[in-house]
Amino acid sequence: MDIFLTLIINGLSEGALIFLMASGLSIICGLMGVVNFSHGTLFIWGGYTFVWIYKMTNSFVLGILVAVISVFLLGIIFERFFVNKVYGNAPAQILITLGLQIIFTDLVRLFWGATPIAVGRPAYLAGTTIIGGVTIVHYRIFLIVVGLIVAFAVGYILNNSKAGMVIRAGVQRPDMVQALGINIKLYFTLVFAAGAALAGLGGALYAPLVGNVVSTAGAYNQILAFIVVVIGGLGNFVGTAKGCIFLGIMGSFVAWFAPPLAVVANVGLMAVVLALKPEGLFGTAVKK
Amino acid sequence: MKTLGKDIDRRGSIALIVLFIILLIVPKFSSYTSLNLFTRIYILSVYAMSYDILRGYTGFINLGHAAFFGGGAYIGGILFKQLQPTFPVFLLAIIVTVIYSSLGAYLMGKISLRKGGSVLTATMITLALGEIVRNTAEKWRSVTNGADGLTFEIPGFFQNRFAYYYVALIFLVVMAIALRKFIMSPAGRVLLAIRENEQRVEFLGYNVEKYKLISLQVAAIAGGLAGIMFGIFNRFANTELLSTNQTINALLYTLVGGTGTLYGGIVGSTVVNLFQNFLLNLRHIHPIFERWLIFSGALYVVVVLFMPKGIVGLWLQYFENKTRKKRKVLELEKSSSKQSV
Numbered sequence: 350m351d352i353f354l355t356l357i358i359n360g361l362s363e364g365a366l367i368f369l370m371a372s373g374l375s376i377i378c379g380l381m382g383v384v385n386f387s388h389g390t391l392f393i394w395g396g397y398t399f400v401w402i403y404k405m406t407n408s409f410v411l412g413i414l415v416a417v418i419s420v421f422l423l424g425i426i427f428e429r430f431f432v433n434k435v436y437g438n439a440p441a442q443i444l445i446t447l448g449l450q451i452i453f454t455d456l457v458r459l460f461w462g463a464t465p466i467a468v469g470r471p472a473y474l475a476g477t478t479i480i481g482g483v484t485i486v487h488y489r490i491f492l493i494v495v496g497l498i499v500a501f502a503v504g505y506i507l508n509n510s511k512a513g514m515v516i517r518a519g520v521q522r523p524d525m526v527q528a529l530g531i532n533i534k535l536y537f538t539l540v541f542a543a544g545a546a547l548a549g550l551g552g553a554l555y556a557p558l559v560g561n562v563v564s565t566a567g568a569y570n571q572i573l574a575f576i577v578v579v580i581g582g583l584g585n586f587v588g589t590a591k592g593c594i595f596l597g598i599m600g601s602f603v604a605w606f607a608p609p610l611a612v613v614a615n616v617g618l619m620a621v622v623l624a625l626k627p628e629g630l631f632g633t634a635v636k637k
Numbered sequence: 638m639k640t641l642g643k644d645i646d647r648r649g650s651i652a653l654i655v656l657f658i659i660l661l662i663v664p665k666f667s668s669y670t671s672l673n674l675f676t677r678i679y680i681l682s683v684y685a686m687s688y689d690i691l692r693g694y695t696g697f698i699n700l701g702h703a704a705f706f707g708g709g710a711y712i713g714g715i716l717f718k719q720l721q722p723t724f725p726v727f728l729l730a731i732i733v734t735v736i737y738s739s740l741g742a743y744l745m746g747k748i749s750l751r752k753g754g755s756v757l758t759a760t761m762i763t764l765a766l767g768e769i770v771r772n773t774a775e776k777w778r779s780v781t782n783g784a785d786g787l788t789f790e791i792p793g794f795f796q797n798r799f800a801y802y803y804v805a806l807i808f809l810v811v812m813a814i815a816l817r818k819f820i821m822s823p824a825g826r827v828l829l830a831i832r833e834n835e836q837r838v839e840f841l842g843y844n845v846e847k848y849k850l851i852s853l854q855v856a857a858i859a860g861g862l863a864g865i866m867f868g869i870f871n872r873f874a875n876t877e878l879l880s881t882n883q884t885i886n887a888l889l890y891t892l893v894g895g896t897g898t899l900y901g902g903i904v905g906s907t908v909v910n911l912f913q914n915f916l917l918n919l920r921h922i923h924p925i926f927e928r929w930l931i932f933s934g935a936l937y938v939v940v941v942l943f944m945p946k947g948i949v950g951l952w953l954q955y956f957e958n959k960t961r962k963k964r965k966v967l968e969l970e971k972s973s974s975k976q977s978v
Contacts, residue, residue, distance in 0.1 A: 448937025455930040
């Protein structure tokens, strides 16, 4: 029984982490319809910037802040100069973001090297508590809390605020929204950058969990994020969140009971879901 | 857009024959390294063309194509290692690769080419299947030697680099002719039509899914054969050959050369490999030139933004404009002469 609780906590925290990555992708890919293959790069840029600042200043909070802000700026650059040239053209989007992914991943290797850089957790999040045989890692609880906060904040902004309304309207009829005197291009840039910033946050929080940061982590987590977005249903933010929990818990159980299948399980799950139910387990929100 | 002429005209065929003869003589005068470079380009050209059959003619982005290329290399390697490095085993490897590729492509197509699926879902499925193959190869240590890669002996005839240059050249010519025949065949024509207007082809009563599946299988078999040749060339196969990066290389070749032109694959792989080689030679000047990936990524972005038709596409467009202008001038002359009479 204890092992089940531990696995569920582990799974939930993995899910929260995937969620931070996938929520940005869900907004960019599902709402704006941009197939963003550079998301993994934004993720590791967040991770490396965090590690760099954290090692320099020894401040966890500052590291996270700088990581999020720098990746936000990177997102603005990506959108302004590259992605907005290819709106509505999915193959070109895939190609151009793949190109950005290759360049910026290799730039990371150029600046920080290809070998993993070890990083610890801050003292106030490092401990573990054992309650009746269940080991609770504090950092994992912290991840679950952050994931919940982000989920509710993004959900609230999308569904209840004026900005969210403009975004949802802009995705359906950009020309109409523009005609109402709203600068939809600026909104799109900011939405893309916000999605990027979420990826950066995910990268920054990922590094202390696994204990190091390495340039190949981006591609791996990007595949996970895509799996979740596709399973959850394109543009369906709640579906993405459910997909993350599902994938996280499944991942931790598979890793415990059938380790050789751990890598194939996620990808296999996506292939099965797409083959049988192409609109995702929870349905798409945006019909085009 | 014009893609391929009905027949190559006389001037074009003479130029091709001259080029072929030059390539036949080249090894006499070139160094060992450039010989290897050329051999590599020939094999990768076939790989690029195989990718173009799919991407250029049906618009389908397959991110798992390396599963066939690497699969071919692994099948060749495993058979040479388990049985013996002789010519009959090489033929056996070809047969096994053809079976593996067509079965794999059938499976991949059945899952990803479903009606109503978007470009994104199809792309993601192919990416997922490619990853499954790569992970399987990495985990199946007893046969594939895992992440360390598989080294193997090759048949004696192929060991001579000089001879292998010709083998690769003939391989390229044969595959180019075969793939061209495929594109010119009735099935290939339907593929062209699908690219131009999928809905209309469907209304005309063609089974679009079936034709896409055929093109996927042809592409997979050609890719697998190129994989065997590449494996023999390196005498080594590792999981890198199965990875998404390898697929992305093929994508880059066809992009630079021009998608949907078939020969664009040859041009693209030549240009990209020569460029890569040129940059690697510059590494004495500054170590940044060793980071080939940065430049290849930049090439991607530049080509997509400014040159979406690629080199061959631009070339064809230039000629199309020229003949159109000529025709216009002729028509003007005709009408003016009529008026004067």
